[in-house]
Amino acid sequence: MSGVRTSDVWPVVHAERQALVSFLEPLAEERWATPSLCEGWSVHDVVAHLVDTARTTRRRFVVGLAAARFDFDRQNAKGVARERGATPAITLERLRAVTGLTASPPAAPETRLVEAVVHGEDVRVPLGATGHYPHQAVERALRYQARTSVSFGGGRQHVVGLALEADDADVVVGSGPAVRGPLTSLLLVASGRRSHLPHLSGPGVVELERRLS
Structure with missing residues (x-):
């Protein structure tokens, strides 16, 4: 992308x-x-x-x-x-x-x-609401965040060495211990929003939570 x-x-x-x-x-x-x-x-x-x-x-x-x-x-x-x-x-x-x-x-x-x-x-x-975003747009945003330093508004340090696997789209970003969940939740957590950690599962979540803390 x-x-x-x-x-x-x-x-x-x-x-x-x-x-x-x-x-x-x-x-x-x-x-x-x-x-x-x-x-x-x-x-x-x-x-x-x-x-x-x-x-x-x-x-x-x-x-x-x-x-x-x-x-x-x-x-x-x-x-x-x-x-x-x-x-x-x-x-x-x-x-x-x-x-x-x-x-x-x-x-x-x-x-x-x-x-x-x-x-x-x-x-x-x-x-108490959520938006509905085109999956392709969210995927592009997630891939950008995953390769861009936090110091430049990205989330690379949050997710490097982890496999972000969407459970509502055919999208996998990165490699390593898996973090699974809705595509938008993956983007939000990669962007530093701890609020969406409960929406995620997989062996990589513990490490991701540690980094965000």
């Missing part, structure tokens, strides 16, 4: 942004304060981050990173503060306005899929 073109990615990303807008529209305002799966961020914060990254061009990314003294966490925090509206309704309108954008930081196209799926679940799961 290498060589993914950006043109293959955007239709999925746009559809997932719109699906998230539809999910959030009836959400009561107080529920936007719910802690997300993304440690330290509320649902509202994650949505603001999605707005910020949807608007981030290559130039804006480089300028913003320099302004943040090359600290990715600081850059993300500034983006959340910039795009988080005074009310959830304002932030939701901002998300709605960027659903069709094709701006991207200087990163592989697969990062847009990682963001759409992982942050989509960061929002939905704490609110």
Whole structure:
């Protein structure tokens, strides 16, 4: 699944942004304060981050990173503060306005899929819901995370030496002691979300849990 073109990615990303807008529209305002799966961020914060990254061009990314003294966490925090509206309704309108954008930081196209799926679940799961994502898109995202360092937003150190085996798709990533479960759960755990460890089984789960702790 290498060589993914950006043109293959955007239709999925746009559809997932719109699906998230539809999910959030009836959400009561107080529920936007719910802690997300993304440690330290509320649902509202994650949505603001999605707005910020949807608007981030290559130039804006480089300028913003320099302004943040090359600290990715600081850059993300500034983006959340910039795009988080005074009310959830304002932030939701901002998300709605960027659903069709094709701006991207200087990163592989697969990062847009990682963001759409992982942050989509960061929002939905704490609110008692899950999204429905195209298996091919999730597979591409998982393969990208498995080969990319944690320091660059990936999950290689989490899953290296393990075989990630989807039980709902014909997908195996890596080799070693098996970790089995739903494809989306494998992506989320590879991305550092411990919340989905209970969805997994196999002899590699103990090691995976140790690494994530």
